[in-house]
Amino acid sequence: MARYMHVVDSKGRVIVPSKIRDRFDGVLIVTVSLDDGYLNVYTSSQFEKILEQFSELQTSEAEARLFRRQIIGEAVECELDGQGRISIPNHLWDRIFVTKGEEICFIDVYTSVEICSKEFYEKEQAAAESLSELDLSAYGIRGL
DSSP states (O other): OEEEEEEOOTTSEEEOOHHHHTTTTTEEEEEEOSSTTOEEEEOHHHHHHHHHHHHTSOTTSHHHHHHIIIIITTOEEEEOOTTSEEEOOHHHHHHTTOOTTOEEEEEEOSSSEEEEEHHHHHHHHHHSOOGGGOOOGGGTOOOO
C-alpha cells in the first residue's frame, strides 16, 4: 500500500499518516511483531480476532505462552490526539531500537501497519533479494 516517514518527538509521540489514520477510528493497538525490528499496528477489531485465536491455544505449551506474553502482554491501546499523534511507550520503542528524535517508517501492508526505524528499513531493503529473484508461486501469488 505505502510507506511513510515521520519523526518520534521528545515525548515518544509520532504522527500517524492521515491515510492510515482514517482506518483506525481513533484507537490503534500497537504490539511487538513476530519479525525482529518491527512493531505491528492493528485496529481494535483486528486485534480482537488475534485475541480469539490466542484464546484457543493450549496454555500448557511453552511456545503458546511465549506468544501470548509477547503479542498480547506487550500490546498497548493508543488513542489519536487532536494532532493525529499517538504516544508509544518507551518499552516498545526500545524493542525496535528507536530513540526520540529518530525517523521511523510506517509501512502499510494492507491487513496491518508495521513500524520500524528508517535505518533498519534501509538496511533491510539493501540486504533483500531483488524482487525479480523471488519465487512467490509457492504462496499462490502470480501475475506480478
